[in-house]
Amino acid sequence: MLSGVLGLILGLILFAIGIVWLIFPFMVNSWLKKIHSEMESNTQEARNLVQETIKANQLLAQSLVATKAAAVSNAKKKTAPVPIADPPTSAHTLTLSKDGQNIGEYTLTNVRQMLKSQQITLQDMYFDRATQEWTALDLHPSLY
Numbered sequence: 001m002l003s004g005v006l007g008l009i010l011g012l013i014l015f016a017i018g019i020v021w022l023i024f025p026f027m028v029n030s031w032l033k034k035i036h037s038e039m040e041s042n043t044q045e046a047r048n049l050v051q052e053t054i055k056a057n058q059l060l061a062q063s064l065v066a067t068k069a070a071a072v073s074n075a076k077k078k079t080a081p082v083p084i085a086d087p088p089t090s091a092h093t094l095t096l097s098k099d100g101q102n103i104g105e106y107t108l109t110n111v112r113q114m115l116k117s118q119q120i121t122l123q124d125m126y127f128d129r130a131t132q133e134w135t136a137l138d139l140h141p142s143l144y
Contacts, residue, residue, distance in 0.1 A: 096120060096125040097134060108142055113141070 093105045098120055106114065114120045115137070122138035137143060 036055070094140070096137075097125040099124075111137070112143065 064127070093113055095105045095108055096103050096111070103120075111126075115122065120137070122136065122143075124137050125134040125142060126137055127133075128135045
């Protein structure tokens with residue numbers, strides 16, 4: 001009788017192992033399909049994010065180009081100072097203006113030195129006696 005019970009227990013154990021052996025591959029296959037589906041979903045989300053990032057970077061680049069162009073345009077349109085009442089008559093000197101303020105009369109040599117030392121920039125203005133207008137220094141022919 002003992003051997004019959006042991007045989008029955010051993011049979012049940014083997015039966016359970018067989019069932020697990022049959023079901024396990026299907027369970028693993030189901031898990032793998034679920035993981036694969038999630039990976040595909042995540043991959044598509046990543047692709048979408050990359051496309052959105054590319055579009056955002058393109059818009060940012062366009063905005064930066066437009067901003068730079070506007071800044072350059074505004075720098076060239078700098079407000080000229082009010083002309084002085086009696087412009088100097090010396091042909092060898094320039095009357096300079098920085099940030100809309102008349103800063104005095106200088107020789108071309110002095111102006112070149114001031115440019116070199118960055119006391120003034122080519123965007124600062126000089127009074128052009130020929131046109132009777134304030135003009136950016138970068139347009140003065142003798143400074144080059």
